[in-house]
Amino acid sequence: DTYRPANWRVPRLQKQAHLTIFDTNGRLAGSTDVDIRVHGNFSRVLPQKSIRIYPRKKYNPDGLPYDLFDSGQDVGHNRIILRNGGNEYAESRIKDAAIQRIMAGLNFGTQRAQPVVLFLNGEYYGLLTARDRQDQHYLASMYHLPTRKVDILERHFEPDRGDADHWQPVLDLVETADTRSDAFYHDASKLIDLDNF
Secondary structure, eight states: OTTSOOGGGSTTOOEEEEEEEEOTTSOEEEEEEEEEEEEOSGGGGSSSOEEEEEOOTTTOTTSBOSOTTSSSSOOBTOOEEEEOOGGGTTSOSOHHHHHHHHHTTSSSOOOOEEEEEEEETTEEEEEEEEEEOOSHHHHHHHTTOSOSOOOEEOGGGOEEESOSTTTHHHHHHHHHSOTTSHHHHHHHHHHSOTTTO
16 A cells, blocks of 8 residues: 555655665775655655765765765765666666667766665665766766755745746746847857756
């Protein structure tokens, strides 16, 4: 019954946990306390939940000192999702990660992926895929921003973080300008990163 009461239904419920990482050779690679919570929307009803990991400064000033994605950069304070496959849960579970890897050379942000075997309290939980959580920490880290103060808009331009004040001039330009003119391209390039867009 997917409608019975359960703690994983409580939004933003976080718990402290101890994370220990072993590399592919079985050697201890990292260990720190973190906060965790269930991640996802519909996928929360599945037997194997996705888990979001929050490496906090209060537990370790370096966050998670481990290069999880073999990228030459430690995870640090970036949030990580141990993903159950989401909509691909009953399928291959690799489609989204494969598409992200194929697009990784293009001029926009993609999520790195690393398969992991997860044990919770010493019990086998399953095979999941570690993924970047695309949030303010990801943007600051991946784009070398001097601050995490960014605006993140969701559907219908609703702010998830910050506000939509800087996006409104873009909408105004698109609604009022001749989008086929060179002047439009020039004006738009002052407001947005056109290569990324």
